Amino acid sequence: MTGYEFEATLYAWDARTDTWIFADLPFDIADEIEDAQTGPRRGFGAVKVEVAIGATTWRTSIFPSKERRTFVLPVKRAVLKAESLEPGATASLRLTPLS
Numbered sequence: 001m002t003g004y005e006f007e008a009t010l011y012a013w014d015a016r017t018d019t020w021i022f023a024d025l026p027f028d029i030a031d032e033i034e035d036a037q038t039g040p041r042r043g044f045g046a047v048k049v050e051v052a053i054g055a056t057t058w059r060t061s062i063f064p065s066k067e068r069r070t071f072v073l074p075v076k077r078a079v080l081k082a083e084s085l086e087p088g089a090t091a092s093l094r095l096t097p098l099s
Helices: 027-036 077-082
Strands: 004-009 021-024 047-053 056-065 070-074 090-097
Touching: 004 021, 004 027, 027 070, 027 090, 047 070, 056 077
Parallel strands: none
Antiparallel strands: 004 090, 021 070, 047 056, 047 090, 056 070
């Protein structure tokens, strides 16, 4: 599967603003990833991905959000710190779905 590059605004999760930071995938990228999924899905409809922001790369999962109508990407606090980012910042992301 192909990789994607996009910019997204980082935001704190409404229910736990002290712990979880997310970025929304653009609708067109979310649609492509959704269409490419085959076989049984992981819990909550998650898709495993590798993500990079700046010099920091990590593996995580993206999750479908009915409320936001796209996949949401959790961004670790360690990544925010390493890349000098905080909620409200716009980040340049590289995301590759994993099989």
